[in-house]
Amino acid sequence: MVWLQIKKIVVVIIGAFLTAVGMNLFLIPANVYSSGFTGIAQLLSKVLTDYTPITLSMGLLLLLLNIPVAILGWMKVGKSFTIYSFISVVLSSLFLEIIPIKQLSHDILLNAVFGGVIIAVGVGITLKWGASTGGLDIIAMVLSRMKDKPIGPYMFLLNSLIILTAGFLYGWEKALYTMVFLYASTRVIDMIHTRHAKLTAFIITKKADELKRAIHQKLVRGITMIPGKGAFSNETRDIMMIVITRYELFDLERIIKDVDPKAFTNIIQTTGVYGFFRKD
Known part of the structure; x- marks a missing residue:
């Protein structure tokens, strides 16, 4: 650290x-x-x-x-x-x-x-x-x-x-x-860096609970949990979806690297967010 x-x-x-x-x-x-x-x-x-x-x-x-x-x-x-x-x-x-x-x-x-x-x-x-x-x-x-x-x-x-x-x-x-x-x-x-104001991260991991706690300690963002299964391995995985601002990307990358370096993460552009997006 x-x-x-x-x-x-x-x-x-x-x-x-x-x-x-x-x-x-x-x-x-x-x-x-x-x-x-x-x-x-x-x-x-x-x-x-x-x-x-x-x-x-x-x-x-x-x-x-x-x-x-x-x-x-x-x-x-x-x-x-x-x-x-x-x-x-x-x-x-x-x-x-x-x-x-x-x-x-x-x-x-x-x-x-x-x-x-x-x-x-x-x-x-x-x-x-x-x-x-x-x-x-x-x-x-x-x-x-x-x-x-x-x-x-x-x-x-x-x-x-x-x-x-x-x-x-x-x-x-x-x-x-x-x-x-x-x-x-x-x-x-x-x-x-990135041109996008907001980004959506899809994180496929076996350590969802640990990642959840670490993310909530650092970022004020909600997380949606989606059950997943590997097509080749047939192993179950948790898929975590989280919407962040571009200024939070560095912290999220660090958290994932520290908690689960083997996690597969896909960062995609978010053009708009409708509904609850925590702002406090």
Whole structure:
């Protein structure tokens, strides 16, 4: 368990470093804007510098924006997820201050694409290891637990505001390249982690009772038990069906690996859930 936590922290550090590299070496020098809270911090920092006597670094703004979200996550989501996510935010803010802003290429398209890919790799591996980069990820978890609302429309609205504001203040060409960044980063994150907000896991196991207890200790999710029988072996098995959010996939994978490494698990896309889906 300690070794797992160490590996998780190392992944969070690498993810935060890659985010800062993508920002300071590609997006910021090209005036291409990121998405989510990172994009808000980037845009606010530039607006304050250009239009007011106040100067606040992007790293500091990113940290300040995430503090209330982290408090909300602590109360509504869970301590472990929120702690690792906030560590990611703090490290990203630190690396943004340490790594110098340097323009490696004068081609805006190259900056948008490479910045998007590098940042997406950092975000993707962080999500894959059961943490997040803060901001909208924590809000997504809160909405999923409280109201079972999709995060997609909120992300679209926030990113649209970033693009429109950047276009209005600094030219529509920059806004269009921001859309290129969003496309590149989204595609890479989808490849590394998963694009689906909800997933259904079918677990075929001989240790259903042990798995049930372990899952209920970690996840606030219901489980449906289905009797099964092997077509070749004729041995009876239990099939466990559980619907989870993508942020819970890492924890579920770890539980299955610890309790029954021989279990056969099928993770499939869930396009919608009707009926009771526990949210508290």
